[in-house]
Amino acid sequence: MKKIAVVGTGYVGLVTGVALSDIGHDVTCIDIDEHKVKRMQEGKSPIYEPGLDEVMARNIEAGRLHFTTSHEEGFNSKDVIYIAVGTPEKEDGTADLRFIDQVTADIATHVADDVIIVTKSTVPVGTNDYILKKIRERLIHKVTVNIVSNPEFLREGSAVYDAFHGDRIVVGADSKEAGDVIEDINKPFGIQVYRTDVRSAEMIKYASNAFLATKISFINEIANICEKVGANIEDVATGMGMDDRIGSKFLNAGIGYGGSCFPKDTKALAQIAANNDHHFELLESVIRVNNQQHSSLTTKAKTVMGSLKGKKVALLGLAFKPNTDDMRESPAIAVSSELLLAGADVTAYDPIAMDNAKKVIPEGVTYVDSTEEALAGADAVFIITDWPEFKELDLSVFKEKMATPLLFDGRNCYDLNTVASANINYYSIGRSPVE
Numbered sequence: 001m002k003k004i005a006v007v008g009t010g011y012v013g014l015v016t017g018v019a020l021s022d023i024g025h026d027v028t029c030i031d032i033d034e035h036k037v038k039r040m041q042e043g044k045s046p047i048y049e050p051g052l053d054e055v056m057a058r059n060i061e062a063g064r065l066h067f068t069t070s071h072e073e074g075f076n077s078k079d080v081i082y083i084a085v086g087t088p089e090k091e092d093g094t095a096d097l098r099f100i101d102q103v104t105a106d107i108a109t110h111v112a113d114d115v116i117i118v119t120k121s122t123v124p125v126g127t128n129d130y131i132l133k134k135i136r137e138r139l140i141h142k143v144t145v146n147i148v149s150n151p152e153f154l155r156e157g158s159a160v161y162d163a164f165h166g167d168r169i170v171v172g173a174d175s176k177e178a179g180d181v182i183e184d185i186n187k188p189f190g191i192q193v194y195r196t197d198v199r200s201a202e203m204i205k206y207a208s209n210a211f212l213a214t215k216i217s218f219i220n221e222i223a224n225i226c227e228k229v230g231a232n233i234e235d236v237a238t239g240m241g242m243d244d245r246i247g248s249k250f251l252n253a254g255i256g257y258g259g260s261c262f263p264k265d266t267k268a269l270a271q272i273a274a275n276n277d278h279h280f281e282l283l284e285s286v287i288r289v290n291n292q293q294h295s296s297l298t299t300k301a302k303t304v305m306g307s308l309k310g311k312k313v314a315l316l317g318l319a320f321k322p323n324t325d326d327m328r329e330s331p332a333i334a335v336s337s338e339l340l341l342a343g344a345d346v347t348a349y350d351p352i353a354m355d356n357a358k359k360v361i362p363e364g365v366t367y368v369d370s371t372e373e374a375l376a377g378a379d380a381v382f383i384i385t386d387w388p389e390f391k392e393l394d395l396s397v398f399k400e401k402m403a404t405p406l407l408f409d410g411r412n413c414y415d416l417n418t419v420a421s422a423n424i425n426y427y428s429i430g431r432s433p434v435e
């Protein structure tokens with residue numbers, strides 16, 4: 001059992017802290033957000049993640065999981081400090097390291113025992129070396145500090161499951177002893193550990209996200225061609241995915257990726273390349289294709305409906321993917337802006353993400369509390385997030401509630417034959433329309 005501090009209790013930090021406490025470590029989670037810390041001290045998760053509340057509660061109960069806003073208190077007598085603060089993008093696409101800098105200063109000021117720093121946050125190659133140098137330069141107490149890069153691969157919406165069943169744990173360490181400690185800490189998870197050096201670990205994270213984003217933009221481009229040549233993207237993706245070299249995952253065509261990771265990490269990697277005199281042409285195309293894909297439904301709607309001025313459009317789903325309340329870079333932001341700009345009257349519903357949506361979606365959208373309310377009297381509906389409750393809808397609801405049953409589905413939620421028998425007009429991604 002190790003004594004661990006986790007700095008930052010967002011999706012990554014909180015899930016990491018909770019999971020580490022569940023395998024027996026004593027964990028203190030630190031956050032500067034007093035409101036969040038108060039909630040967590042009361043046993044409530046400040047984010048929506050399936051299963052998180054339950055695991056959190058049992059470890060608070062067992063006395064292994066603590067929360068504080070004080071770095072001094074949180075860092076006291078710890079063997080390991082995990083850094084899990086945000087690394088958002090700056091306007092030029094590079095990673096903003098100001099939260100990392102702040103944590104670095106806090107660690108240098110407060111640690112009074114030998115400690116290993118573990119970086120979970122996604123940081124540009126070379127950042128772990130920078131963190132270690134800065135901490136060592138500013139240390140108040142003469143202690144030994146080492147660093148390990150341990151990038152995070154969890155998926156929002158199944159983060160708790162992923163913490164216990166991930167494909168691999170990457171441990172990037174230039175000090176063998178420090179790497180051994182972190183490998184040991186993770187042993188109870190029973191997940192294979194991949195050991196490498198610090199810089200390769202940092203690159204594994206960016207390269208993985210860039211590759212997944214590439215798969216998405218690739219299949220979306222194929223989908224766009226399928227529409228023109230009369231092929232069906234679902235069949236194409238299935239046929240492709242049967243080849244083990246390609247794999248069937250991440251071949252779902254749609255309205256494009258969003259979220260807190262792919263958009264910023266692809267831009268950051270393109271910048272890392274540019275800063276090192278390499279033009280990452282492929283990745284820049286991936287990013288451009290994704291931005292264009294966000295407009296695909298609105299473009300279709302304009303072709304089918306003509307002007308959208310005064311048309312009542314329902315948006316089903318706002319979160320960037322199902323099972324999360326995260327709105328960061330959700331395609332819903334671009335879609336609602338385009339619809340409002342075109343003069344449409346937009347009504348939106350999301351099962352979980354509505355509070356967060358109101359902070360980032362442009363003003364002018366009306367929010368309602370159910371699918372039925374959103375559809376009432378609508379001229380068209382856009383499906384942006386494939387929440388199970390939308391996929392499981394009885395399709396008769398569209399004909400019953402809408403002024404005209406016209407669907408633009410950005411997630412290919414429905415089978416074309418089922419749609420055909422429901423007498424609705426249906427436009428999806430990479431498949432023939434049902435008119």
Ligand code: NAD
Binds near residue numbers: 008010031123156
């Ligand atoms: P987040 O924005 O949800 O949470 C960050 C937390 O850090 C916030 O609660 C903030 O208050 C806190 N914080 C900031 N400065 C602090 C300080 N000095 N001391 C204590 N707390 C501080 O971020 P996130 O989505 O959990 O992502 C964290 C990192 O993990 C990022 O680098 C991200 O790229 C990476 N990552 C995220 C995901 C994901 O799915 N969200 C997956 C893999 C990796």
